[in-house]
Amino acid sequence: KQEVTQIPAALSVPEGENLVLNCSFTDSAIYNLQWFRQDPGKGLTSLLLIQSSQREQTSGRLNASLDKSSGRSTLYIAASQPGDSATYLCAVTHNAGNMLTFGGGTRLMVKP
């Protein structure tokens, strides 16, 4: 059974810092990996999708990398801003189906 883990569970940084969020998964047989943002009490906003054949994807200040063989992904946020404060979730799809398996998230606080 696929297990997805995110470290750290919570992170507080001053505005302007570059930061890295980590995601690991136990079964490397994935189709793709998605990073989401969740604001308190709200839905999930898709940030980046990395196909299993890709090593990274970039969108603005966000860069996600994937090392499928070692079961790891990182989300790099450059020049963090208070508006980046949210919970960041990673999720993987399996080869066998389309369901997403989620990690527990990293709760990010960027202080002005």
Added chain:
Amino acid sequence: EPEVTQTPSHQVTQMGQEVILRCVPISNHLYFYWYRQILGQKVEFLVSFYNNEISEKSEIFDDQFSVERPDGSNFTLKIRSTKLEDSAMYFCASSSTGVETQYFGPGTRLLVL
């Protein structure tokens, strides 16, 4: 930009009552999903739906749950006899293919008393 919408945003019900949660997926999408998130816990997959039938379901999705696409735009989740432990945020999602980006709705917060 197209969005997944869900109604109601909040629902309070008594234990044992039936509830129907409604979703309107993005119009040209073919794959539909329900997930739930119990407060403080991970987002959990419930069921996926394609070509008018369930394509995958989790062990959570037992006989008390059902899904339906009653017309060309709506996708519903029915819980026949709610339990206290069904209290959660329920998210609908859709994707154009089974392995592309899944787009999530804002959720329905269900509280069972």
